[in-house]
Amino acid sequence: MPVRKTESRIPIGFVAGDLGEAAAAPDGRCALVSFITSPLVVNRENVYVVFVTDAGLAAVAQSFEWSFSENGGTAVTQSTPVGQVVYSPQETGSLVTTVRILDAASTEQANLSLTQAMVPPNAELEALIVAATDQPGPGASNPVVSRELVNDHNPYYQAVTPPTPETGDAFQQFVFTVAVDGVSQTTPDSRKKLAEDLAQSFEDAGADNFVNLTSQGVGVCALRLALLAMMPPAGAPLIPWTELPQPASQNAFADEKLRQQLAALDEPTRIDYFNLARFPKSNITQCGRILAALRDHYFGGANFSDVLTGMSGTRANWIVMHYRKGPLLTS
Amino acid sequence: MGSTTRKTQVAGQKPVSAIKPNTTAGAVIPLKKYLEKYALAPSTSPPVSADKLIPPSGTTLPPNVKSTHVPISLWPLTNNGLSSFYAGVFDDEMHFSASVLKVAALFAAGQFHAEATAFAQGYTDWNKFVTDFNADLKTRINPTTVDSHILSAGFFLLPQTQTILKQSAFPTIAFADNAGGFQERAGRMIVESDDPSAAICIRALGYGYINMALRQANFYSSFTSPGIWLAGTYDKADKLKKVRIPCVNDHPDAQVTTSRLMCLMTAMIRLGQLPQNDAGANALMQGWLHEPKSGPDATGPWLGAGRDNTIAPKFTIVHDKIGFAGLGDDEVPNVYSEALIIKWTTAAQLAAFNKTIDPTDTHPEIHLSEEIAVCWQNYLWPLMPSPRNFDGIIDVINNSISDFLQQTPT
Numbered sequence: 001m002p003v004r005k006t007e008s009r010i011p012i013g014f015v016a017g018d019l020g021e022a023a024a025a026p027d028g029r030c031a032l033v034s035f036i037t038s039p040l041v042v043n044r045e046n047v048y049v050v051f052v053t054d055a056g057l058a059a060v061a062q063s064f065e066w067s068f069s070e071n072g073g074t075a076v077t078q079s080t081p082v083g084q085v086v087y088s089p090q091e092t093g094s095l096v097t098t099v100r101i102l103d104a105a106s107t108e109q110a111n112l113s114l115t116q117a118m119v120p121p122n123a124e125l126e127a128l129i130v131a132a133t134d135q136p137g138p139g140a141s142n143p144v145v146s147r148e149l150v151n152d153h154n155p156y157y158q159a160v161t162p163p164t165p166e167t168g169d170a171f172q173q174f175v176f177t178v179a180v181d182g183v184s185q186t187t188p189d190s191r192k193k194l195a196e197d198l199a200q201s202f203e204d205a206g207a208d209n210f211v212n213l214t215s216q217g218v219g220v221c222a223l224r225l226a227l228l229a230m231m232p233p234a235g236a237p238l239i240p241w242t243e244l245p246q247p248a249s250q251n252a253f254a255d256e257k258l259r260q261q262l263a264a265l266d267e268p269t270r271i272d273y274f275n276l277a278r279f280p281k282s283n284i285t286q287c288g289r290i291l292a293a294l295r296d297h298y299f300g301g302a303n304f305s306d307v308l309t310g311m312s313g314t315r316a317n318w319i320v321m322h323y324r325k326g327p328l329l330t331s
Numbered sequence: 332m333g334s335t336t337r338k339t340q341v342a343g344q345k346p347v348s349a350i351k352p353n354t355t356a357g358a359v360i361p362l363k364k365y366l367e368k369y370a371l372a373p374s375t376s377p378p379v380s381a382d383k384l385i386p387p388s389g390t391t392l393p394p395n396v397k398s399t400h401v402p403i404s405l406w407p408l409t410n411n412g413l414s415s416f417y418a419g420v421f422d423d424e425m426h427f428s429a430s431v432l433k434v435a436a437l438f439a440a441g442q443f444h445a446e447a448t449a450f451a452q453g454y455t456d457w458n459k460f461v462t463d464f465n466a467d468l469k470t471r472i473n474p475t476t477v478d479s480h481i482l483s484a485g486f487f488l489l490p491q492t493q494t495i496l497k498q499s500a501f502p503t504i505a506f507a508d509n510a511g512g513f514q515e516r517a518g519r520m521i522v523e524s525d526d527p528s529a530a531i532c533i534r535a536l537g538y539g540y541i542n543m544a545l546r547q548a549n550f551y552s553s554f555t556s557p558g559i560w561l562a563g564t565y566d567k568a569d570k571l572k573k574v575r576i577p578c579v580n581d582h583p584d585a586q587v588t589t590s591r592l593m594c595l596m597t598a599m600i601r602l603g604q605l606p607q608n609d610a611g612a613n614a615l616m617q618g619w620l621h622e623p624k625s626g627p628d629a630t631g632p633w634l635g636a637g638r639d640n641t642i643a644p645k646f647t648i649v650h651d652k653i654g655f656a657g658l659g660d661d662e663v664p665n666v667y668s669e670a671l672i673i674k675w676t677t678a679a680q681l682a683a684f685n686k687t688i689d690p691t692d693t694h695p696e697i698h699l700s701e702e703i704a705v706c707w708q709n710y711l712w713p714l715m716p717s718p719r720n721f722d723g724i725i726d727v728i729n730n731s732i733s734d735f736l737q738q739t740p741t
Contacts, residue, residue: 039355071360071741093360119359120415123697125352146347154352169349176348 003058003175007083007141011272011282013234016051019279023114029054030110038116040089045188049279050083050112057101060109064102070118086192086279089118098322125150145183153220153223154181156281160288162304163296169330170304175288178320182222182287191219195278196210200208202271210270211259217324221287222288227323228286229265231293233276238265239280241297243329251325287323294319294327356688356697359646360417362405365731368439370403370420378503383723384610386714395659398580398709401428402729404594406704408672414596414699418731422591423557424579426708430524430655431593432586434620435531435550435561436693438516438596438605439541440506441616443495445609448504457501461492461619468492478554481538481562485700486572488539495535506615514615521619521652523628530566537576538562548605550592560587560597580709581658590706597670598633598704604667620672633669634728639720645729646673649702667721668708673728680736687738703732 016022016031021038024031035047048066066085067075071093078085078205086219089095095118101110114138129143149157157179162171194216201210214225229239239261244254262270276282295307300316305317372381386392386401392399402421407414447464454460468490474482478709482488495513497505506514513535519528533541541561545551551558554576562574563585575583599605600620601615622632631637632651634644650672654663677680685698707724715723733739 039353040360041353071364073741091359091361091364093364094358119353119357121356122350122353123415125347128346128350150347150350152354154350157348158352175346301411 001108002063002081002083003052003061004082004199005202005267006040006271006274006278007049008058009053009268009271010051010277011275012268014276014282018282018285019049019275020281021114023115024225025110025112027054029193030101030112032097032112032114033279034097034114035115036152037118037155037281039120040087040095040174041115042092042118043219044121044147044151045088046152047084047086047192048097048099048114050101052083052110059086059111062102062104062105063102063106065102067100068099069096069098070094084161085297091119092120094118094279095246116257122150123155127142145180148183148188149176149179151259153280153284156284161287163292164303166305168305171288171292174189174291174304174308174319175284177316178323179221181320182187182217182220185222195274198274198278202267202274207282211263214257214262215255216250219283220280221283222323223277223283223287225270225277226255226262227327228277229262229269229274229291230327232273233286233289238269241327243327246325246328251328255325262322274281290323291319294322295329298322298330316317352631356690356694357415358734359416359684359687360738360741362407362416362731362735363420365734365739366403366405366418366420366727368734368741369727369730370401377617381723382726383715383726384710385442386711387716390714393658395581395657395660395663396711396714397425398424398428399711400424400579401707401710402590403707403724404590405728405731406594406598407698407699407732408598408602408702408704409698410736411513411696412602412604413595415698416699417591417737419591419594419596421588422467422594424580425576425587425589425667427559427578427581427584427586427656427658427666428588428593428658428708429586429654429666430526430529430565430589431652431668431670431706431708432559432561433520433524433529433565433654434593434596434600434652434670435545435559435588435614436529436536436541436547437517437521437534437548437616437619438600439544439561440495440513440532441600441606441609441612442544443490443540444504444506444535444612445606447492447496448609448612449692451502451504454502457498460501461628465489465492467584468540472543473518473538476543477539477545478551480554480576481542481574484562484572484574486562486569486574487534489538489539491535517615518619519628522624522626522630524630524653525628530564530687533561533564534569539624550596554682557592559589559592561585568719573662580658588706589707590708593609593670593708594704594706595650597706598670601672601702601704616672617650620652622648622651622671624651632671633667633721634725639718640722640725641718641720642722642725642729644725645677645733646675648672648702649674654708659720664711664713665711666708667710668706669724671704672707673703673705675703675732675736676701677733677736680733684738699736 021034031047031051032127064080067077069075098113100108156178160175384401400421404419404422406417481543497507508514516528517530519525573585578587585666632648
């Protein structure tokens with residue numbers, strides 16, 4: 001089954017470009033999505049996913065042949081049994097990524113290409129990191145985390161907008177902070193493994209694994225799928241607003257019950273939530289939406305500048321705690 | 332609030348969160364791609380630049396020739412610093428480069444001037460200053476700052492402050508400028524590549540101080556790592572007072588560098604960054620390196636006029652230091668090398684490139700200036716077919732830089 005369930009559908013109400021930089025086939029049968037939007041940074045790993053949304057094409061697809069050509073040079077090719085691959089650009093310039101969808105006889109059934117720029121690491125950040133080594137204070141924080149966020153996800157967290165327009169960039173700062181937390185707590189490899197395990201869980205019978213795996217946050221912002229179901233991007237909540245107790249032992253039990261409700265949702269909906277959390281672009285966007293919803297619920301009327309700076313940032317910390325563990329009972 | 336929840340570090344993240352996304356400005360085909368094409372590509376018809384860099388196949392190489400690699404480093408400069416477009420081939424190989432290493436002695440002289448200037452603050456008495464400064468140097472030149480091979484050899488470890496500096500100028504720090512004094516010798520070491528003058532300067536500075544200065548400025552780290560090594564005086568009388576380090580193209584030698592680091596040193600001198608905080612010393616250094624050099628015994632660049640070169644360079648030469656010497660104990664054949672700053676003459680190519688990396692013309696700090704730091708080494712000119720000249724090096728630089736600036740499809 002080369003086309004996994006997770007690559008068979010794009011979330012309802014979204015297009016491939018909402019997930020990352022995308023190239024869609026003119027006939028709409030498939031779409032290629034890059035986690036990182038051009039320009040890519042040299043020697044930083046990127047993930048490409050091909051969605052095969054046409055049932056006929058999905059039925060004949062047996063393997064995927066990827067090729068990466070830098071600056072018009074000889075392409076590096078790689079075959080994968082599923083529609084996902086990782087590639088790290090080797091030099092600055094231009095990268096053409098092509099995926100060919102092959103049938104059992106290795107005959108091409110469709111192909112997609114994406115051209116992206118390749119650039120050096122962000123010079124401003126590198127200067128900040130160098131300067132921070134000689135200065136007291138937080139500076140560039142964790143350089144590994146900062147490099148991932150600035151080089152890979154910068155356009156995403158800087159593009160988030162609060163549902164109610166406000167002056168300043170407090171909302172972007174807040175989302176950035178949550179992304180820093182998410183990236184700090186996990187390595188790219190562990191995030192990738194969780195995503196793979198979740199994708200595989202849809203292929204396996206039984207929901208137990210899905211319940212266990214969703215105890216962890218998914219993707220860059222460690223997005224909890226149960227919270228996403230409680231505050232879906234569109235339509236009525238599929239899990240009712242449920243506040244969880246704060247004590248750790250009670251919280252864990254209540255959270256598991258929540259995840260069981262999530263696992264009981266229909267599979268296409270769960271796949272859509274997984275994909276929204278899997279791709280950094282949609283992950284960060286949904287994180288921002290949830291933070292805004294939590295702000296509205298618990299601190300309605302406060303703008304994000306107040307949330308961050310007022311009351312010594314207490315409200316911001318509460319919202320982050322609701323995001324990670326809740327929503328929590330606060331009485 | 333639960334005790335297990337970490338506080339967010341909003342304030343600390345502000346500088347990073349405010350950084351703008353990468354633009355496509357740096358998405359250029361690397362200079363290295365072009366340099367490799369012209370310096371390393373296999374022979375084609377008509378012959379490519381690389382064919383002019385190494386002896387033709389079938390040439391009987393003298394026993395002393397251990398490598399036909401020609402390291403080349405190219406570092407385009409901006410108006411204020413090094414650009415991000417460095418390229419090199421064989422550029423981390425340690426090669427004997429003879430008189431090019433006099434630039435390292437010049438660097439050490441500049442560092443000494445800067446250190447003395449800083450140390451002299453508050454002193455009014457010359458003798459007291461010399462005593463204290465020498466004591467400080469003696470303390471600082473130790474196994475943690477100087478390579479153990481140099482220390483154990485024991486030759487010329489400490490600087491001769493009173494030989495290097497001018498007492499009558501004190502408390503201003505100046506090089507001794509009497510006839511035949513340090514300043515004159517340092518100038519002749521570079522302008523004429525005069526070996527006796529180099530010997531006087533290097534003995535005065537001392538292998539210990541030179542190595543410490545190189546290490547402090549990150550041009551040297553360890554005996555087994557690529558770096559700049561100068562522990563010989565260029566005076567045959569001091570033949571037994573050399574401290575040798577292994578290199579790729581010769582037996583262990585006393586004047587050895589990688590092209591990358593010598594290119595960097597040349598660039599930093601040109602940019603006014605060496606020595607740090609001593610514009611006066613830097614001006615002297617730049618003056619001696621400047622082209623054309625003046626005087627009856629002044630040297631001319633290998634890549635310049637008067638060297639039987641037939642390919643017109645697409646550049647002029649701003650700074651230069653040449654090197655040549657024989658390999659092995661019998662000093663045959665000669666190998667040639669050079670560290671220089673060139674000035675690209677096709678302004679339209681530079682303007683087009685700067686437009687590519689800064690389409691909105693809002694980041695002048697990343698624009699390439701006209702100048703490029705260059706270092707090449709181990710050119711076995713005597714083994715080339717006639718006409719023997721430096722066309723191969725000129726050809727590589729002409730083509731690599733020109734294609735890079737135009738972003739010619741590879």
